[in-house]
Amino acid sequence: MRTATAYAHPNIALVKYWGKSNDELNIPATPSLAITLGDLRTTTRVEESTSDTVVLDDVQVQDAKINAWLAHLRKQFNLPPLRVESSSDFPANSGLASSASGFAALTLAISSAFDLGLSLQEQCDWARLGSGSAGRSLHGGFVALEPQGTSCRVSQVLGESDWDLSIAIAITSDRAKSTGSTAGMTASRDTSPFYEGWLRATSEAFDSGLRAVKNMDFEALAQISEASCRQMHALMLSTEPALIYWNAATLNCIEEVTRMRDDGLDVFYTIDAGSHLKAVCRASVAKQVRDRLRGVEGVYSVLASNIGGPAQLLG
Numbered sequence: 001m002r003t004a005t006a007y008a009h010p011n012i013a014l015v016k017y018w019g020k021s022n023d024e025l026n027i028p029a030t031p032s033l034a035i036t037l038g039d040l041r042t043t044t045r046v047e048e049s050t051s052d053t054v055v056l057d058d059v060q061v062q063d064a065k066i067n068a069w070l071a072h073l074r075k076q077f078n079l080p081p082l083r084v085e086s087s088s089d090f091p092a093n094s095g096l097a098s099s100a101s102g103f104a105a106l107t108l109a110i111s112s113a114f115d116l117g118l119s120l121q122e123q124c125d126w127a128r129l130g131s132g133s134a135g136r137s138l139h140g141g142f143v144a145l146e147p148q149g150t151s152c153r154v155s156q157v158l159g160e161s162d163w164d165l166s167i168a169i170a171i172t173s174d175r176a177k178s179t180g181s182t183a184g185m186t187a188s189r190d191t192s193p194f195y196e197g198w199l200r201a202t203s204e205a206f207d208s209g210l211r212a213v214k215n216m217d218f219e220a221l222a223q224i225s226e227a228s229c230r231q232m233h234a235l236m237l238s239t240e241p242a243l244i245y246w247n248a249a250t251l252n253c254i255e256e257v258t259r260m261r262d263d264g265l266d267v268f269y270t271i272d273a274g275s276h277l278k279a280v281c282r283a284s285v286a287k288q289v290r291d292r293l294r295g296v297e298g299v300y301s302v303l304a305s306n307i308g309g310p311a312q313l314l315g
């Protein structure tokens with residue numbers, strides 16, 4: 001019986017993408033730049049079965065995204081019915097990129113179990129078809145994803161040990177996010193008067209973000225990342241109906257990160273399609289940053305992560 005297990009880490013974008021240029025091929029409209037969360041992971045096992053079955057975090061589900069993705073894969077490869085079991089050691093569907101790590105681990109596991117002979121770039125293309133940011137989770141460290149025609153080039157900018165940064169994740173809600181990223185991106189493209197401006201600003205932010213990462217320039221990266229985050233949420237707010245992912249605790253955390261920086265700590269924030277806030281800081285101040293975020297009103301808990309490596313096969 002053919003089977004394989006792989007894991008991948010979620011990633012968070014510092015220069016974010018929100019909007020696609022090609023819905024069918026799931027091509028982001030802009031490049032993006034992310035870091036890999038090494039202490040969080042999704043582990044996925046695939047095995048040949050008698051019918052397609054998907055089990056997520058121990059619950060059997062009908063997952064439209066995974067079913068559509070498998071149907072695409074089967075147009076190119078002769079695959080038997082599959083049992084897919086996937087679990088994450090962090091909250092799913094809340095803006096912590098569980099679909100990115102999930103599709104990265106799934107692609108790697110299927111590619112290995114059925115000897116699909118996919119190069120790393122081809123694995124990134126397949127993973128991206130499932131979730132726009134998933135190609136980034138196959139690499140570790142700092143990762144760039146750049147749309148190029150009908151594909152996207154994914155490349156590592158810095159390895160996981162090159163820059164000693166740390167991430168604190170303030171969990172600010174116990175609910176799943178209200179609007180998924182695919183529907184939200186379509187709505188923003190169709191209704192926001194700011195969409196074209198967002199695309200222009202993001203392409204520029206990508207070039208300067210790439211430079212800041214290569215130069216390990218913390219201050220520049222902090223400014224570029226926070227601006228990209230706020231611009232994405234401004235676009236979301238200007239969508240009809242409005243996409244409001246933040247809650248009161250998210251705003252409290254933003255204030256606390258700003259205060260920490262005023263107090264001399266090297267730290268900045270970023271927030272995805274959910275209410276949790278991720279604070280990126282120098283490893284030397286990581287404990288202080290976590291402790292201060294734990295004290296913020298509305299924060300349930302704080303997860304810690306270092307920068308992680310690429311997706312891996314477990315066997």
Ligand code: PMV
Nearest residue numbers: 013016017131132133181273
């Ligand atoms: O991977 P997707 O298509 O679900 O979209 C991810 C969107 C953000 O996390 C908000 C931004 C990003 O670039 O990761």
